[in-house]
Amino acid sequence: MQLERVSHSNGPVYFVSPRLREIGVPHAFSTRLGGLSPAPFDSLNLGNPAGDIRDDRERILDNYRLLEDSAGFAGRERCWLHQIHSAVVARVGSKSPHDNSSQGDALVTSDPAFALSVRVADCCPVLLASNDGKRVAAIHSGWRGTVGDATGVALTELMKSDANGLSVAPKNIVAAIGPCIGFDAFEIGAEVLDEFERMLGADAPIRRRADEKGYADIRESIRIMLLRAGVPEQNIDTTDRCTHRDAAEFYSHRRENGVTGRMAAIIAVKR
Secondary structure (H helix, E strand, O other), X not given: OEOEEEEOOOOXXXXXXXXXXXXOOOEEEEOOOOOOOOOOOOOOOOOOOOOOOOOOHHXXXXXXXXXXXXXXXXXXXXXXXXXXXXXXXXXXXXXXXXXXXXXXXXXXEOOOOEEEEEEEOOOEEEEEEEOOOOOEEEEEEOHHHXXXXXXXXXXXXXXXXXXXXXXXXXXXEEEXXXXXXXXXXXXXXXXXXXXXXXXXXXXXXXXEOOOOOEEEOHHHHHHHHHHHXXXXXXXXXXXXXXXXXXXXXXXXXXXXXXXXXXXXXXXXXXX
C-alpha cells in the first residue's frame, strides 16, 4: 500500500503507513509543513545542516514536540543517533541506556518508554515493526546505507531472540519505506552504480547513461532487499513521493545545495 498523508489544522503534516497503523504502532514520516521555523528552514524543521546557516535549536525542539503530540508520542523519550551513513544499529531500552551522540544509522527497541527517530533530507527513512507491535526499528538509509544493507542489519537485530528466548520470523514483520529522493532525481557516478549492482545483481533498479553516469532507485532497492530477507510483499508500504521533486512538501539536501532543514521518521512500540 501507499503511505497516507495526515494533516491537522494549523499543525504538522506527515505520512503514515496503513499497515503500521492497523497494528497500532505509533509512527510518522514528517514533511516540511506545519512547523515554526522561518526560511530557509520553513517550517517543520527537525534538524540542522552543517555550515553557518542554521535554525534555532529550541525552535527545532518545539517542532519535534508539535509532531510528537500530533502523532501520538506524548510521554515517550525520543532517541536518535549521530548519523554516519553506516549499517550500525543501536538497541535502546531501560536496561541499556542510550547516548544520543553515539554514531550509527538505525535504532531498535521493545521498550514502550522510548520513541526512535532518524533524520533525512533525501536519504530514505525506513520503519519496521513486529506484527504484534512489540518490537520496532527506525533506519536512515542513503545510498551507502542501502548498498551496505542497513535495513537488513536492523531487521536481523529486530528479529533476534529476546530475554524470554522469543524471536520474530520475517513473515511477521511490517515495513514502511518513506519519502526520499526519487529514481529520476538521483543522478550518480559509475562507481556508485557498480555498488548497487554488487548488492542486488541483475535486480538492481538502476539506469546507466552513455556517459557512464546514471540513476538508482533507493526505495525500490530497499524493498527488494526486504523481500529477499523474507518480508512478505503485502507487509511492505511505500510511497511515490520524491523529496527532490516535491519541494512544497519536503526538504532536499541536493536541491538546496545543503542549506535546508530535515524531516524525521519516528516510531514506538504499541502500548
